[in-house]
Amino acid sequence: MISIHTEPQPSDLGDVRVTNRAVVLRHVRRHAPCSRADIAAHTGLNKATVSSLVTELIDRRLLRETGLTENRVGRPATMLVLDGEPYAALGMEIGADELVVVAVDLGGNRLLTWRRAFAAPSASPAETIRALAGLARRAVGRITGQGRTVLGLTVGVPGLVDTTGAVPLSAALGWHDVAFTGELRTALRDPDFTVAVDTDANLAVLAEQRHGAYAGTADLVHLTGGVALGAGVLTGGRLLRGHRGFAGEIGHVPLDPDGPRCGCGRHGCLAALTSLPAVIHRLLPDAEDDGPVRDFLPELERVLTLARQEDPTVLAGLAEIGRHLGHGVSVLANLLNPEAVVVGGHLATLGPWLLPAARDELAARTLAPEAGGCHLDASTLGPTATALGGATAALASVEAGRLPVP
Template sequence: MNHSRADGHATDSMSRGRSAGVPADQATVRRSNLALVLRHVSARGPCTRSAVAAATGLNKATVTSLVSELQARGLVKEMGPQHAGSVGRPGVALALDGSRVGALGMEVNVDYIAAIATDLAGRVIIDRRIGFDAMGSGPERSLSELARMAERTVADLDRLGVTPAGITVAIPGLIDTTTGIVVVAPNLGWRGVAVAERLSQANIAGDIPVAVDNDANLAALAEYTSGVAAGTSDLVYLTGEVGVGGGVISGGRLLSGADGFAGEVGHVMIDPSGEPCRCGRVGCWETKVGLAALVRMATPDRAYGTGPQLVRDPEERLAEMEQRRAEGDPRVDAAVAEVGRWLGIGAAMLVNLFNPRVIVLGGYFARLADLLIPAAQQALARLGMSDAAERCRFVASDLGFGAASRGAAGVVVERALSDPTSISIRMPPTIGVVEGTPMA
C-alpha cells in the first residue's frame, strides 16, 4: 500500500544542505546504501563493521562512512568489542539504536481513540486509549481530540528524549493515502475528511510527517510482522470492532487494490433480507458479526444508539457481557453462537477468494475467541472449498484493540529503515560525509 507523505514537509536535511554540484544519483545511491547497512544491523546486530561489509558487499571504507552518518542520525550505536573467537584485535559491535528516535501510531475508531509510541526496534514506549464517541461527535470534535492526544504523546516522548520520526493514523474506512484524506468511513459518518492536514496543524513539531491509512490494513501488517501468525505469507486479519474490516496478506505482501481500498469485507452483502447498515446498504457482514450486532443481541438494553449513554470503551462492554453470562443470562451465549456462525459463513467466502492459511481474529473477536471459533470453524468447514478450508485455521490475536495503532507505528519504523535520511542529523558525522564528495 502507498504510505506516501501527506503533509508536504521535506525531512531530508542532507538533501536540503547538499551542494548543487553533487549529482542526484549519487545521493540516491548513498541513501540506498544507508538503508542497506541499517537494515542489516537491525536484523543481524550486534555485528562489526567488517561483518556488515562482508554481508552487504560494500567496501570497509564505505561502511565506516555510512555507519558514521547513521550514528550522527541516532540510528546506530556501538556496543563494545565483539570477540568472534578468531586471533587478532576484536571489532567494535554495532546495534540498532533508536533510543532517541520513535514512531507514533494512532487510531480513531467508533468508541475510542488510541496511541502507541515505539522505538525503532518496535518496543512500546507509550500505550494509551480513551473511550470516545467518535460516531456521535462528528469529525471536527473527533479530530480535536485526536490532536490533543497527539500533542500529549509527543510531549511525553520529548520528556523521554525521543523524537518521533512520523505519525500514522489508522481510520476504519476508505483512505486516500497520498493526501491523508478519509474518502468515506461509514461507521464514523465521515466523508472527505482531511485528517493529515488537521493533525499537521496540531501543536507538535512542524517537520513530523503525518500519514493516514486503513485500520485493518495496518493491523494486518502488525500481525504479519509481530503477531501470533508472524511470518505467515498468506493470512487474513479481521478487526472485530463495531464495524468489521479485513486486511489481506497474500504472498507476503499487503493486498491493497487499484486504489488502496481492498479489504472492506465488512460491507460484503451476506443477507439480502438482513439489517440496514450504516453504509446505506442492507445485510452487510458487519451487521451480523460487528460488536454492535453482538451488543444488540446480548444486551439489547445497552445497544448502540438506544439513547444517551456514558461513553464506554469496548473492553467495558465486553466485561459487562461476561458478567451477565456468569449470572446465567442465556442471551449472551445465544448471541455469541450466532455471531460465530455468521463469522464462519463470511470467512468461507474469504477462504474461497484468498486461500489463506490463517484467519487472525482481532478486537473483540480475540476476546471471545474460545466461544466464537468452534461455531465459526464448523460453518467454514461446511461452506468453504474443502481443501482450502481444511488447511485454514482461526487464531486469536494477542495485540488486542491496539493492533491498528501498533501497525501504524510499524509503518513509521519501516519508512525510517527504508530512508535513514528522513531522520535529521543530530551531530556532525566524523567521516567523509560533510566535506568533499560523500562516499556511496
Template sequence: MQTGPQPADFADVRATNLAVVLRHVRNHAPCSRADIAAATGLNKATVSSLVADLIERRLLRETGLAEHRIGRPATMLVLDGQPYAAIGLAVSADQLTAVAVDLAGEQLLSWRRSFPALASSPGKAVSAIAALAGRVAGRVGSQNRQVLGLTVGVPGLVDSDGTVRLAANLGWRDVDLRADLVHALRDPKYDVAVDNDANLSALAEHRYGAFAGSSDLVYLTGEVGIGAGVIVDGRLLRGGRGFSGEIGHVQIDPSGPRCPCGRTGCLEAMAGIPAIIRRVLPDAEADGPITDFAPEVDEVVRLARRGDPATVDSLAAVGRHLGHGVAILTNVINPDVVVLGGNFVPLAPWLLPAAEAELAARAVAPDAGGCRIVASTLGAGTAAVGGAARALATVDAGHLPPPPSPPS
C-alpha cells in the first residue's frame, strides 16, 4: 500500500476545522450547528463532530436557547473556556510580573513582586519565578480552572527549547530555564514555555493593544535593553533559530559609545533607558550602577515637563536615534506601526516628534511605508500579558487542551 495514515496531515486538517468553528463561535455566538455548517461550508456531520469535540474540551457549551425558525428549534452554542486559564510571567531588571487570563482574555489576576534580576544568579531567578508561578497556578486551581500553559518572558535570546542562550543585561548565558522551571515546579501538567520578552509584548499588543489586529506590528522594549518583537502578516517573526528582533545591537553610529555587548554605537547604547538616564542625570550612577530605573525615569519626565532645555534636547537626540532604528525596521520589514513600550512610554511625548522626523528622512517608501510610531497603552506587565496570550493563541490555532477531568 502506498501510504498509511499520516497523523500530521490529519491533525492539520482537523485542527484547522476545529479552529474555524471556534473562531466562528467567538465572532458570532450564540449560533447553531446549522449556522456553522452554512457559514463554513463544512458538512453538518463534520460540524457536529467538531462541536462535540469542543464541548468535551469545554471550549464551547450549549446554552439550551432556541431561536424561532422554520423546522425544529436549534440548540445554540456559545464559548465556554471559563474552566481554563493561561499564565504569563515576565522577568525585567527589577521585578517579576505575573498575570492570569481566561480563554476570553479576561484578566483574572495581575501580581508583581520586586526582584533584583540584575544582581541575582540564574539559580535564584529560577527559584523566584517558580515560587511566583506556583502561587498563581495555585490560585487559579482553587477557582477550579485548568492551567492551559505558563509562559515566561526574558530579555534575551531564547531558543526553541526554552534555553536562554544569552541575556547580556542579566548576565545569563546558556541557562536552560524551561527545564529548570519544569523541575522546580515538579513536572506540572501544563505546558511551560520560555520566550523573548519583546516577542511576548508584541503578541500582547497584537491581541489587546491600541493597534490590535494590525497584521504588521513591531514592539520595542524600553527596559535595560531595546528588543523588538515583530509581528508579520499576523504572525510572530521568530527567524531560523528564534533570535530575531535584536535591533538593539544594530549599529547606529560607528563613532558612538561602547555598548555592554562589546560593539560600538549600538542602538541600545545610544537610545536605551540607561543611556537616557546617563545623558540627562549624569550623577545618577554616582552611587553605583542603577538597578531600578523607575525613579530616574520619573525625574527625567519631571525635568522635561518643566521644559529644561538640556533634557528636552537630550530626549530629541535620543528620539532621532530611535527614529533611525525604526527606519531600519521600516526599510527591511515595512510595519504598519512601531509601539514603544516600557520606560519609553512616559518619555514618548518628547521622543516621538524627533523619531518621526528621522523615520521620514530615512525611509525609502513614500510616507514611511505607512509606519506610525506610538507609545503603548497597555501599561506595565505587557510581556506577562503576552505570555498568557501565547497560550490562548495556540488554542485559537487549533492546539486544543485535552478534555478536562469531569468536575468533582
C-alpha cells in the first residue's frame, strides 16, 4: 500500500508546541491518572518538554495534580488528571419533536442533559432558532453559575449544512436557505464562545468515536434513524465532509423502484423503506386512519409492544425492513469499507428485530469477504447522541492543543 497523500504545511516551533500539547492532553485523557514520566515514556517526548507543557497546562487549568503514587520503584511521582472544572462545551440537537442540550466538561463528563418538547417541523426557522437560543441561554447560565467558562456550542440539524454555517435544505424541518449560525449568534446576542452547526449525523458519529461502543475506531459510520436518514462518516479518523459539506446523504439510494413513494418524489429509496414514518406506515396501516401521523413515539411504542408479543405480521414486517436496511448499509460498506455502521433512533430501538436480517443482507451484498469486516450494530448512546457529539465537537479546538482564550 502506498503512503497517504497529504498537503504538508510549514512547521515552526509554535506548531510543534500546539501538537505536543495535544499529545499530552490526549495521553492524560486516555490514561489518567499518570505521571510526567509516564507521559514521556509513552509519547516519545523528552522529559524537559513534557515538564514545560504540563506546567503550562496546569497554569491554564487544563490539567491538575492529584496526590502521589508509591506503587512503583524509586521516588513517588505526582499524578496528573484532566482538570474538568473550568471549561465546558454545549451541544444541541433539533429533533422532530424536541430540542436537546448537553453540556460536557473537558474530561468528557456530562454536566447536564436537558430535553424540551418542541415541534420544529411545524415551527418557522425563526421560532425554532428563538427556542434554541432560549434553551441555550439557560444552559449557559447554569454552567457559568458553576464557575465554568463555556468554550463553544455546536448544533446538529437534520439536513444539508454548508461551509458557511447555513442550512440550504432540511426536508425534515421544512427549511430552505436558513442562515443558521448567523441568526443563532444574533439570538444569543453575540456570545464570546464559538457557535457552530453541523449535520445531526456528523455530530452523532463524533459522539460514537468518543463515547460509543466503537470509540476510537477510525473508519466508522453512524446512520441516523428518525424522520430522515443521514450518514455521518469518519474515514481515517476524520469526518468526511466533501467539497461543500454536503456528504452523507444516503437516504435516497434507490433500492426498489416498485417500493413506496418517497418524500423526494421517487419510489423505493432507502428512506421510503426504513425511515420512522415508513416503518409506522408499513407496520401499523391503521395508524393513519385519523389523518397523518405527527407524533411518532406512541406508534413506535405500539410496534415495540407487538414485536415483544411476537406478533407474526409485525415480526415479518420488521424482518423485511431489516433486509432493506442491510441492503442500504451494503452500499455504504462497498463504497466506504467502514469497520462498523452504528444505527441510531428507531433503527436502534427496533434493532433486536431489524439487525439479524440486516446483517444477513449486508453480508450477502458486500463484495469483500465478511462484509469487508463491517459490523452492524445499534448505537448505545440513546437519543442524545447528536447533542453529545456537538459538545464533543466544541471541545475539539482545546484537544487539538490550542489554549482557550483567557
